[in-house]
Amino acid sequence: PEVKPKEGFSSRKVFIFAAIGSAVGLGNIWRFPYVAYEGGGGAFIIPYLCALLFAGIPLLYLDYAVGHRFRGSAPLSLRRLHRGAEWLGWWQVLICVVIAIYYAAILAWAAKYTVLSFTKGWGDDPNAYFFGDYLQAAATPGPTFDFVPGILMTMILVWVVTIGVLAMGVQTGIGRTAVVFIPVLVLAFIVLVIQALTLDGSMEGLNALFTPDWGALTHGSVWISAVGQIFFSLSVGFGIMITYASYVDRKTDMTGSGAVVGFSNSGFELLAGIGVFAALGFMAQAAGTEVSEVVTNGIGLAFVAFPTIINEAPGGVVIGVLFFVSLLLAGVTSLISIVEVVIGAVRDKVGISRTAATFVVGVPMGVVSVLMFSTTGGIYVLDTMDAFVNSFGIIAVAAVMMLAITYVFRKLGVLQRHLDARSSIKLRGWWPALVAVVVPLLLIAMLWQELKTKIDTPYEEYPADLLGVFGWGMVVALPILAIGLSLIPWRGTVSLEDPTT
Ligand code: PHE
Ligand code: NA
Numbered sequence: 001p002e003v004k005p006k007e008g009f010s011s012r013k014v015f016i017f018a019a020i021g022s023a024v025g026l027g028n029i030w031r032f033p034y035v036a037y038e039g040g041g042g043a044f045i046i047p048y049l050c051a052l053l054f055a056g057i058p059l060l061y062l063d064y065a066v067g068h069r070f071r072g073s074a075p076l077s078l079r080r081l082h083r084g085a086e087w088l089g090w091w092q093v094l095i096c097v098v099i100a101i102y103y104a105a106i107l108a109w110a111a112k113y114t115v116l117s118f119t120k121g122w123g124d125d126p127n128a129y130f131f132g133d134y135l136q137a138a139a140t141p142g143p144t145f146d147f148v149p150g151i152l153m154t155m156i157l158v159w160v161v162t163i164g165v166l167a168m169g170v171q172t173g174i175g176r177t178a179v180v181f182i183p184v185l186v187l188a189f190i191v192l193v194i195q196a197l198t199l200d201g202s203m204e205g206l207n208a209l210f211t212p213d214w215g216a217l218t219h220g221s222v223w224i225s226a227v228g229q230i231f232f233s234l235s236v237g238f239g240i241m242i243t244y245a246s247y248v249d250r251k252t253d254m255t256g257s258g259a260v261v262g263f264s265n266s267g268f269e270l271l272a273g274i275g276v277f278a279a280l281g282f283m284a285q286a287a288g289t290e291v292s293e294v295v296t297n298g299i300g301l302a303f304v305a306f307p308t309i310i311n312e313a314p315g316g317v318v319i320g321v322l323f324f325v326s327l328l329l330a331g332v333t334s335l336i337s338i339v340e341v342v343i344g345a346v347r348d349k350v351g352i353s354r355t356a357a358t359f360v361v362g363v364p365m366g367v368v369s370v371l372m373f374s375t376t377g378g379i380y381v382l383d384t385m386d387a388f389v390n391s392f393g394i395i396a397v398a399a400v401m402m403l404a405i406t407y408v409f410r411k412l413g414v415l416q417r418h419l420d421a422r423s424s425i426k427l428r429g430w431w432p433a434l435v436a437v438v439v440p441l442l443l444i445a446m447l448w449q450e451l452k453t454k455i456d457t458p459y460e461e462y463p464a465d466l467l468g469v470f471g472w473g474m475v476v477a478l479p480i481l482a483i484g485l486s487l488i489p490w491r492g493t494v495s496l497e498d499p500t501t
Contacts (some may be wrong), residue, residue, distance in 0.1 A: 006071065007170040007354065008247040014175040015248045016257050021178035021333030022240050023265040024185070026106065027233045029327060032269040033276040034297030035229045037209055040216025047217065047226035048266075055442060056230035057262050058434040059398060061427065062405070063236055064254045065415035067245030071499050073344030074239030075486070077246060080498050082409040088401050089345065090482035092239030095393045096341040098474065099238070100365060102382040103335050104162070105373035108154035109134075109303060110327040117310060117320025126307035136376045141462045143470075144377035152374035159366035162335055166343060167358045170247050174340060178333050185329040186268070192322040193271060196278035199313055205281020208291035209273055224446050232390060233265055235334070237398035239341045246344075255425035276301070279309050279319070286312045299383075302327060339365065351492010380462065381470050387459050388471040391450045393478060399443035406436040418500075 009015040036044045070077035075089030112134070116122055122129040131137045136148050165173045196202060216222045231237060245254065277291070283305060284291045296305055302323075310320035339362060347357035373382055406412045412435065416427050458467055490496060 006247075008249065009175050009244075010171050012248070012252050012257060014171065014179060015244065015252070016260055017178040017182055018174050018333075018337070019241065019244055019257070019261045020264050021174075021182055022235045022244070022337035023233060023261060023334075024182070024268050025233075025235075025330050025334035026103075026327065027229070028265065028269045029272045029276070029330060030298050030301050032229060032233065033209065033273040034295065034301070035225055036269075036273055037277070037295060039222040039225055040213040041208070042210040042212035043214045043216055044222070044226065047223045048230070051223070051226040051230040052262060052266060054434055055227050055439050056234045056236060057258060058431055058439060059231070059236045059402070060234055060241060060258045060262060061255060061419060061431065062402065062415065062435055063239075063241035064245040064258055065419050066405075067242035068248055068250075068252075068254055069415060069418040069500060071246045072494065073246070073348045074242045074341060075345050076348040076494060076496075077242050079486075079490075079496055081405070081411055085404060085409055087479070087482045087486035088397065088404065089239060089242075090485040091397050091400075091479050092237070092242075093342055093345045093485075094478045094482055095389060095397065096238055096240070096338045097365060098385055098389050098393070098478070100335060100338040100342070101369035102373060102385055103331065103338065104155060104158045104366075104369045105151070105378060105382055106299075107158045107328060107331045107335060108151060110324050110331060111158065112150070112154050113303065113307070114321060114324035114328060117307075117324055118317060120307070120311055120316065120320070122307045124311070126311070127304045130303045130307075131379075135379050137379050138376040141380040141460070142377055142466045143372075143381050144375050146376045147374055148376060149374075151378075152370060155370045155374050156366070158332075158335075159362070159369065162332070162339060163358060163362035163366065165336055166339060166362060167355055169354055174336055177336065181329045181333055185326055188322050188329070189268075189271060189275065189326050192319060192326065193275040193278070195315060195319055195322070196275050196282070199278060199282035201281040201283075201285025202278035203281065204285065205277040205279065205291055206274065208281065208295070209277040220445075221449070224449060227442060227446060228391070228395070231394060231398065233269065234262060235337065237394045237401070238338065239345075240337045243341050243344045244337070251422055253423045254419055255423035255427070259425060279313075280305065282313060283309045299379075348494050349488070349490055349492075351490075351494065380466060384459065384462060384466055384470045385474060388454075388475050391454070392447065392475045395443050395447055395450070396479075399440050399447070402435050402440045402443075406432075412436060 009018065036048070039047065066077050066081060070080040072080060073089070074092045075086050078089040079086040138144050165177050167173065235241065280294050281291055284294045287294065294305065306320070306323055310316040313319055342365065343357045343361045346361050347354060352360065372378060412432050416431060420426050458464065459471065
């Protein structure tokens with residue numbers, strides 16, 4: 001029996017806000033618009049909705065079911081599901097460790113750029129400023145030990161804030177932060193979109209985004225990229241939703257909540273697509289070229305294209321501040337959710353209090369993160385880890401989890417009955433069919449495709465040792481390390497028995 005009463009969210013509403021806080025992140029703002037544009041523009045709605053309804057939401061429900069039924073961190077919930085499943089939880093925890101340490105660097109950049117945007121402090125050449133003056137990126141890709149003090153200080157700040165929020169606990173820290181930040185984020189972003197739509201050329205931008213290219217639908221790669229976007233964007237397969245669901249009252253309707261989270265996240269993606277492409281339309285017009293010439297995503301979009309737009313647009317300072325504040329708010333709530341996966345796991349396994357676990361986990365992770373990514377080589381390591389963990393890590397762990405729960409541990413029926421007993425949306429036959437057969441097959445196809453691409457062409461033409469250590473090496477090390485962690489005995493007071501017998 002559990003000695004301490006378990007922490008939790010005070011209501012369904014707070015849980016939904018926290019889940020949206022995790023889901024809405026950099027992926028919505030700087031990844032979705034580009035993926036949609038590349039994947040057929042207006043025609044992308046079809047693969048995207050299919051991916052959401054037939055892959056993303058079913059997997060979200062699986063995560064919810066595991067956490068809500070077994071009521072623990074990812075390793076504890078899976079351990080309670082079956083003795084042999086614990087390592088899957090640790091695999092997810094390790095993926096979160098990897099993502100958290102580099103995600104914090106991007107947030108630090110966004111914080112710095114929020115301040116810079118008041119004075120357009122990046123000057124006339126945002127590209128040279130970002131890679132040269134600000135990151136001081138090394139000439140050859142690879143890790144270095146040269147620290148950049150400006151980045152170091154901001155990263156420490158990001159970690160202090162994150163650890164501070166997490167130390168306040170599930171309701172007061174995670175829940176309250178999301179309830180405050182998410183409405184502010186939505187408001188700020190709506191004002192940004194309206195402002196962007198008034199710019200000259202914005203309509204050309206929207207045309208570029210929404211004009212359907214139906215031919216794109218005949219390419220398998222477009223369907224695969226839709227699934228990849230949905231998984232990353234919904235934060236499924238990371239252990240986050242297992243962890244958060246374990247903090248929800250036993251009587252709560254989980255499937256209805258999941259639908260709200262899924263559609264809110266997609267709604268925000270659509271909004272971001274409109275805002276980003278309106279701004280890119282202006283950028284193309286100002287440069288006298290086509291929208292297709294200025295389209296980029298990720299780091300280049302946020303830290304080079306947007307500063308360029310801000311330099312030239314009427315009301316640029318307002319656009320700049322709103323844009324970088326949005327990145328920061330969206331990113332902080334996501335970072336909190338990733339680190340919480342690790343804290344929850346360590347707290348359960350070692351049997352320590354939340355406060356102790358927060359510091360035992362947060363401080364070493366923060367130190368590693370700051371040391372790795374405030375160097376002149378940090379950007380290359382970041383880029384490599386991001387590319388590999390997203391294209392292999394989360395897809396592989398999701399596929400293995402679905403197949404193992406269905407065929408090895410045979411718990412799909414238990415999980416389905418658990419959700420159906422308290423939910424508004426009933427799972428019936430469609431959910432097991434998707435989770436046990438359709439989605440795993442799809443994921444295996446994706447992994448295969450990704451493996452071929454990454455073997456054929458070295459990512460970004462980076463040197464083999466960089467890719468070998470921080471790409472392939474990391475991806476292979478995680479599941480092995482996870483098995484090791486699962487062999488360590490549980491200390492402390494948590495029961496390893498199924499809590500609902
Ligand atoms: N879902 C987030 C996004 O869309 C990304 C994320 C991934 C957040 C993993 C937390 C964990 O940006
Ligand atoms: Na998202």
